[in-house]
Amino acid sequence: MSEQGTAAEERHASWLELFFDLTVVAAAAQISHRLHGAETVGQVAVCAAMFYAVWSVWTATSVYANVAGERTRRRAVLRTMLGIGVMAAAVPGVWPGLLPEHDDVPHGGSRTIAFTVAFLVCRGIAASSANRDGKVIGFWPATQGVMAAPWIVALFVQTETAYWLWLGGIVADLLFSVMGARNPKALKQRADSVRHQQEQEQRRASWINRLPFGRREDVQVKPPLITVAKVERGHLDERLGLFVIIVLGEALAQVVAANTDLDWNWQVGLASLAAFWLLIQLWQLTTLYGFSPAPRSTTPLEPWAALLAHLVVTGAIVAMAAGLGGLIPDAGEHLETKDRWYLFGGLALYFVISGVAGVIGRVRLRWFLGWQLPCLIASILLAVLADGLPAWTLAIAAAAVPSWFYSYNRLVKG
Structure with missing residues (x-):
């Protein structure tokens, strides 16, 4: 038992995590460059929102890897790397209406769509990975969910309204994490939510197994035990x-x-x-x-x-x-x-x-x-x-x- 405790205390970032960090370099470079060219408060605010989006994806993935340890799903992390790469490449053209007039932005709103979709997909990957492992991450609940509605609706409304929707999504994300981490009742609700998602996956797997092409072996799929994740x-x-x-x-x-x-x-x-x-x-x-x-x-x-x-x-x-x-x-x-x-x-x-x-x-x-x-x-x-x-x-x-x-x-x- 003591040897396990010592091993946990000496745990360091894995090669996979260090490789994952490289995408953040590209994203930070793009956001810093866009911030340097900002000329209005709105442009600065968009840069701050984009930085939060990149930071939240990195945080959700890193927190998941922290609690999963050696069971971290490598494919999930690599897919998130691709997503952050898309976000970084989209930064120069996000909300082209807020760019300085001398900048030529031929992409219209496609970069905004790419950035938003990549952000939501990356957050979803971290949430799905933690839920599959049966982990309830109480110290940062945003790892296991994201309020997607404001970000999606922002793609279909006027620019001025979209800014406020992004702000609302960020504030909701932070409040969800802070209040959830400080409220013991929220931990139970999160556990019930993870259990419900696993039950849905179990029913889906059972339904697939009943199909002629889906049957592999006559074994019932059992969800993993729900546990409260402890931070390393x-x-x-x-x-x-x-x-x-x-x-x-x-x-x-x-x-x-x-x-x-x-x-x-x-x-x-x-x-x-x-x-x-x-x-x-x-x-x-x-x-x-x-x-x-x-x-x-x-x-x-x-x-x-x-x-x-x-x-x-x-x-x-x-x-x-x-x-x-x-x-x-x-x-x-x-x-x-x-x-x-x-x-x-x-x-x-x-x-x-x-x-x-x-x-x-x-x-x-x-x-x-x-x-x-x-x-x-x-x-x-x-x-x-x-x-x-x-x-x-x-x-x-x-x-x-x-x-x-x-x-x-x-x-x-x-």
Whole structure:
């Protein structure tokens, strides 16, 4: 028994899961590029919705693999990879009415349909796989279902209405998971739902077996035992951390891509080095604290809260990546307002989550007063007041803020 417990604690991401993560790189790149070109609040909102859709598919699949372990269905994961690939390829043409006028979008609404269908199919694959295994995932119920109606109806209504339907679908998805994870009665309802689905599959299999061409052997199909899935916390934290590293990799790609078509001068070089240092600091914080940027404590976030924090942190890094993509070309000039808000607004969100994680983890007060709050306030002030500064100085400021945040581990012992 103890050997099994030790094996569970030492479980790491499989090769299949790491291969699956590669599709997220493509999706994050496309969304970050679309975000960089956004010119209205509506375009930014659509980028956020698309990121949530990709993140939710990755989360549902990763949570399923977390509870299934060695019984993870390889074909299901590979099919989901294909689905995320379709979503990534569709990103540039989703809601063409919201694209900048100078962009040529000959695909009409076909990319929106492809993105929506792929999203629903991928979520369905994760739900079906967990249900077949008889698992009830109480800590993140969205793994086993999705409110498809808003996404489907959005394909047949006016664009303005469709935006609100997407928002409603996302809010319902998150509320379903948060409320379901915190409500013991919801766990029983979920178990009854899984049992009902398995009974339907059993009746369908029995009906097929009665057909002349469907009979294989005279054995009744029995559904697996319904069990409440237990989270492999070490494995889940590792998966969430790897996702953060993937998104940081996309931010690094933005910095490299921004340098390819520029005449290199000292402003571009200094801004690029500062951007690279910023990403190094965020990487170091991830390796030190995990996906929630706060000192480790004996009171970790609940799984549902950890997933919510992870959504905000990764979304913040995608925003920072878009900001860096605009900062490098304008290194010697004033940074556009939207790019400044992407960069420092992303940093502010990052430190908001660190504060929440610190409160839950009961981190020392001096960490809040000396590191977390100063970094949060500095990020907000730079976003609001740094309009007149040249872009290269903003890059240095952006790198300095997380550098100070990371210094807590060096300056304070114990």
